[in-house]
Amino acid sequence: MTRLHPLVLGMIASLAGSLFANSPVSAAPNNGGSVSKCADAYGQCGGLDWKGPRCCPFGWACSKSNDWYSQCKKTLDGSGCTNGEWSQCGGREYQGEKCCVKGTYCKYDSEWWSYCAAKPSSSHYSSSSHRPTTTTHKPTTTTHKPTSTHKPTTMTHKPTTTTHKPTTTTHKPTTTTHKPTTTTHKPTSTPPVSYPTVANKPKELRLSPKWDINAPPQDREFYWEISEVPGAIDGFNRTMLVVNGQYPGPLIEVNNGDTVVVHVTNRLPEAVTLHWHGLHQNGTQWQDGPSGVTQCPIRPGVSYTYRFLVHDVDQYGTYWWHAHRRALYIDGITGPLIVHARNDPLKRGRDFDIDQVIMLHDHYHQLSEVITEGLLTAQGFNGSAIAPSPKSMVINGVGIYNCDFATVNDTCRQLTQLDLPELRFPPNKRVRLRFIHEGAHPPFRVSVDEHVLNVIEADDTPVHALPVHRIQIATAQRYSAILDTTGHKVGDSFYLRSQMNTNCLGLPFTDLDPDGRLIIRIGEDHDDLPRTLPTSVDWSDPTTGNCTDLNPALLSPIVARDAPSHVDHVRVFNSSFAVPSGIFKWTINDITFENFAFDPLLQRVQRGESIPPMRTAVITTGLEVIDLVIQNIQGADHPFHLHNTPMYVLSSGPGLITPEQASRLQHNLTNPLRRDTITVAPGTYQVVRLITDVPGVSLLHCHIVFHQVQGLLGVIVSQPDRIRQFQIPQDNLDLCAGGNTSAIDPGRKRSLPPPPALLPAEPVAAAAVKSSRRSLRHWLDF
Template sequence: MIQFVFLILIPCLVIGLCVGLIKPTHAPGSIEPSWRLDTQTNYTIDIGYWDTHDTPQDRHYYFNISKITNVSPDGIERNMTLINGAYPGPLMEANSGDVLYIHVLNELDEPTTIHCHGLFFSKESYNDGASSINQCPIPGDGGEYTYRIHIDEDQWGTYWYHSHYGAQQADGIFGPIVIHSEQERKILNTTYDEDVVVMVNDYYQDMANVYMAEYLGPDNENTEPVPDDGLIQGSNSYEYNPDTYVASDGSSRNITYKESYISDLKFHKDKTYRVRLINAGYFAQLNFAIDEHKLKVIEADGTNTEPLELESVDLSVAQRYSFILEPPKGTLTQYWMRARFNTFCFNTDNSNLNPEFHAIVRYNDGNTTLPESESWPYNGGDVRCRDLDQSLLKTLGSTVPLQANGSTRPDVSVDLEVSFQIGAYQLDRGYFNDMTWKPLVNSSTMTELALNPGNNSLRTLSPKALESKNSDQYLLNFDQRGQIVDLIINNYDDGAHPFHMHGHKFWVLMVNDRGYFQEDFYDQGSSPMNFQNPILRDTVSIPGFGYGVIRFVVDNPGVWPFHCHIGWHMESGLLLQINELQDEYSRLEFPETWKNLCVSQ
């Protein structure tokens, strides 16, 4: 339930050239609008409860998805698509071993889905939530569906959920997931007093379809719409100037501006915090820091890591990091939390955008002055649009799978060439090799392969070719449980791509921003690849004109999308599907409610 929050007017102040004019404003005693989620409460985790409730149980969450008009997370009024009428979406929590139920009521005038990003879905792969791949979408105008997801005993950490239909994520359908585990607490051997989620995202000041029509239109050579703003905990205070503001469609449409504010995070000086940082954006890479605080990273995408102390962290869309935050020494009681977009990742300028945005960390409840803290040095962003150097991250307590004889080579390797190409009607689309993805109509890949295994246009059970390329669906078929697979990703595009694999985590054996992969890299003597404890995660960024090698094991029956997590790129077709152990998932007992989703289209 959204709680009302009383806020006090905070005066304006110019804090140097980088910070600019910041107006965290609310009239004294004003009531927080009901559509704004109370993240101070909702994103603060009750550690005591989860430490004492380890017995597996069912966890039920109820999502009413609808459109809402005239809301203003940053002061510019627009319409949005929200969960339970609130922005951002609520925190979902469970323990390893629990069964998570998400009851969805779709009151939109279009279909929707919910994907729990990073979860394995090892018992219910059909509930992964990728529209036209794992399921037909939930119809609009009152359509209902319940996702049942069994959380694996060996899965824990920081995740998030979002719509996997069209561009609905950019319009507000997303929120955090935290999976607790006694086993994780033992592995970490790290104590902290409080546990909080921080959601950071890029933000567009109009409905995403307004931008999407131009982006997917003729003569646009992958010039992605640049965000208008950035939000922390769903909020920012945008500096609106009616004389210079340009609407998303280039028109002079009427803009309604309402006072807004930057988020305050209430901390305590005598406590140590675990902060779970999530980049829930649609496009932009960013740098995150808290003035005068070191960030001791202990988790990346749900994987525990050897502690790594940083002043700031660069993360691409869909990536997550947990870090331990200790109160700094000194007399200050409030500090700037800073997020900065890497503008080198943008192909064009947006005159509306201030690339740096903020929240405030307060170690006292009563003081409402603006911070006077000093920023860590910042170089303005990496010109090659690289995120955090992945070789700095070491997985804690686990090693890369190798062949029985100790060979570092995989059982199967697949070369993937990533590009954008202009095809019919001057449309620029994203490609893996020679294939660009388009969603199936009135069906899904899993529906076709599981329910019609010998009579479909995508792939039959025999012959068992590694690749299938039919009906705009590019499938990599793996039918042998336990196979070790390497994907060698060659990025021939000038932009970086954060690639995400559903249903798995993968080992990041190497990422390089130039050159080409060589077979002798598998030779252990002088290999630049890490075959010991590289990071095991579900999203990795491959820089422009660079390459990377990732490894996973064939052990999770299902149809798993592998795609760029920049929303504009996925909509333009930069997606393939890993068809894994088709014989096994075809024997699942698919719920009638799942089958009926395709019938109702």
């Protein structure tokens, strides 16, 4: 197919517009000689085997994204160029338009990414002075230096540098210069940025050895824009929801003691929130993110700033951020979050030499909203109430789908292993692989061919090295493991694999290849090495089996901390399911959590109101120690995640137990594993111990997102008297203005009437429990 220059496309669009001035769109002959309407704005207008319209409305041009997909985009200047500032204009394998709007030029960022940047002579970006204690990520450069040099008092932990100079940061996507000290957050008036296709930035996932762990505490400021962007990360073209046009999303990298400041502008057609997975919001609970729990959602066109201090003494390690409304994050709104600390026992240069993030994702070809709406009907999604099977395994934002399974109306380009970016590591190095499961449903088993992995971190807890062939990682969990390249020579290659445990999928997966791979090649990025497929051999250990976690008894924390020996209360969360009105729902204590997005629980408690009956809650009055028994009565395996408070993982077993039986269990209290996400299999229980030392409303939920939207959530309300003293910032409260406080999100397609007036919160309240068909009520009387 002949590729038309953007200038020619612009001339065609202008000519067609003048010929058909009385029509909202232009018309053009199709291949058969008949007349058809042009594609709609942002509609497909070209690509191999494309049989639809190839013209665009007046003022729009057919912009090529790749050989398989072209899209009508608004022309931004007289040349017909559709690439605005920050749009991709080049990079390895890039097939889209390479022009840039007037006033910008195509700036090289990496082998895989060039973008339209403002010309240096332009006054579009005014310079501004910044406080020495603030790191602001500007859009005009790709290497970001702070405005002052920080001289650390010691060089014990990092002798290679004294200047904070991170090489991977996010960029301000709007055209307004913001002062880093601004704390008022208004909707931006700048136009949305147009991203031609989802960008993959693999270099962002290699943490810089020049990071200054000794830098003084400072603001780490990020400017994010969330928007819809077409993407084909596994070859299949679909709409994705992403931050700043990229997937995985931007890296957040900070030191313990820093303040994270994220300016978010929502360009989506629906509301969104963000959650900082694994971080404790101690004193900033309203910034935790879950819609309807700690905040109201950020509506379309609105800007909001998340600002919180990372200060708890044990907050360091591997985290991630993601959307926390409905199931939106699986559409692409995720990214890594790394916290460094001088007291972290795992140190670069001693325990590892290279620091590499590995993002793991099960990919779907329909928007999460489509899947969610289907699951919440009596018919289910594709005729089933069970969470659907994914379509491909994606590692660091890339994967392979078998296009033979695509339908005639789909746009799919068949990728091969050599189309995907590689991981390159030098010989004789210890590589820290930070595995993050940012997917939706099944656990993955990760491995490296012919190499033992030494697990050194579980969630954010450093542990003594545990050698394994495969690591099973459940949704939302994180593990770090050491890969040793000793003995290799430059040019050697082998596979890193992530294999879905298909035993944990409830539906057939005929079009799924559960085995995702990236090539690891020994050498430096600048080495000219042949791109050949490895001949390495996978381990013989099973890739499927039980849907359980690594044995917590084998994961011994390096920083020893015994669990409290005294327990104030034993509480039970029983997970099961029900089918009210023919619609499948998950339950905790026989209650399907009803999420009222514009009536957040945190604000209710802060106003002195009680928890409504359809939101299962455990309430503690003060600083208490709780044993929480999480029981999976029936259904699927559930990876439960607790916000704000780490869990001491004490005991597990088959069957179901009462609180009295749980109180008599003999636990190992000597330095048990601490983590924030655990998997509970059907017909089993787990006992975890909590210290309610962070006042707030902490969500406990299954992290399989389809189970979340079907109601598998509960909350722990800690120290309500302290919550009533919270001074929730006005900009957070303003997110609720004008919202329907009786609307359930997600859930039924109707709104409930306003609930009756509620009494003030009782000093101690048990979970609201209904009578159970399985005669479990006596188990739940606390």
